[in-house]
Amino acid sequence: MSEEATVLLEDTDGVRIITLNRPDRLNALNDSIMAPLADAVADAARDAAIGCVVVTGAGRGFCSGGDIKGSRVPAEATPETGGPTEQGHLRLRAHMETARLLHEMGKPTIAMVNGPVAGAGIGIAGACDLRFAGASATFLSAFDRIGGSGDFGSTWFWPKILGSGKARELFFLGEKYDARSALDFGLYTRVFADEVLREETLKVARRLAAGPxxxxxxxxxxxxxxxxxxxxxxxxxxxxxMGLSTQAAGRIHAALQKKNDGK
Structure with a gap:
């Protein structure tokens, strides 16, 4: 039996709905989902039948960021691909085409935030033109918690959406916002009751798809x-x-752990 797709696609009245489908991990991003997601967004950008794109998450979350609990085979250094740092950079950069395409495609894009969004997820949400959230949605930058500097366009989009001062507050203080406070802060465009979030989002998406x-x-x-x-x-x-900062954080943590274990 084949594994269930990590990215689901649905078309309705000229709207392409792209759903991240790792609900057991709050749709955290790993290699199994990032490449199909980038392909799905690229296909939506090319498809002339699609007039609006909606991105959302399966289950009770939108996207909790990168899956830091996942394991990856250590990269072997080669003359062609370089070492782990170079390979990690190229891999992440390729996956981040999702954010570029959501931002640059000549179609309105909407993040339908149906629950927690954090880390790389705020980059995907920020890449969209509009962000509609359910009342149970939360918003957390989370990069400070892993010693990361930000990815998926997050440090590009949010200073432009919020202004530099509020974006620095978002990233440096790392506070968690509920849906209402996120709306007040300027993170969400609109907030709806959870039970009508999809209906209200698609109402706008269909209007945009039917527009000029x-x-x-x-x-x-x-x-x-x-x-x-x-x-x-x-x-x-x-x-x-992002690669340099998280590698540094990991090495520092390992060094401190080794030092503590030796005491």
Whole structure:
């Protein structure tokens, strides 16, 4: 019996719904989901029949960030691919195309936040044009908890959405927001009761899909041009720094643990 798909697709009235499907892990990102997710978003961007894209999570969460509990075979250094640092950077950068495409595709994109969102998940949510959340949704940057600097465009999108000062508060203080306080802070566009979140989100998504698609395309291009600068360069830098920072945190933790064990 084949394993269940980690990314689910549904089309309705010109809307493509992309669902992260690892509900047992609050849709945490690992290799089994990141590559299919990037492919799904790329396909939605290319599909002329699709006028709006909605991203959400299966079960009770949107996306809890990277799956730090997952195991990966140590990378073997080669002349062609470099060592673990280079390979990790290239791997993460490829997966982060999800955020770039959600942001840059010529179609409105909506994050339907049906529960907790954290870490890389806030990058995916921030990449979308709109963020509709259920009343049970929470929001947490979480990068400080793993000694990470941020990925999936999170440190690009949130200063632009919130302003630099509030974005620094979001990342440095690492506070957890419930749906209402997240709305007040500017993290969510709208908040709905959990039982009507899908209905209300799709109501807007269908209206957008039925609207002037070329108008939305050029409107979005204008809005992005007004703020983006060199976005891909930022993603390159962000994925490199995420790898460097988490590796440093892991090595420091291991060194401290070894020191403590020796006492």
């Amino acid at each position: 698609r070329m108008g939305w395309r050029y409107m979005k291009a204008n809005l992005n041009n007004a703020e983006d600068g060199v976005f891909e360069q930022h993603l390159d830098q962000e994925s490199l720094y």
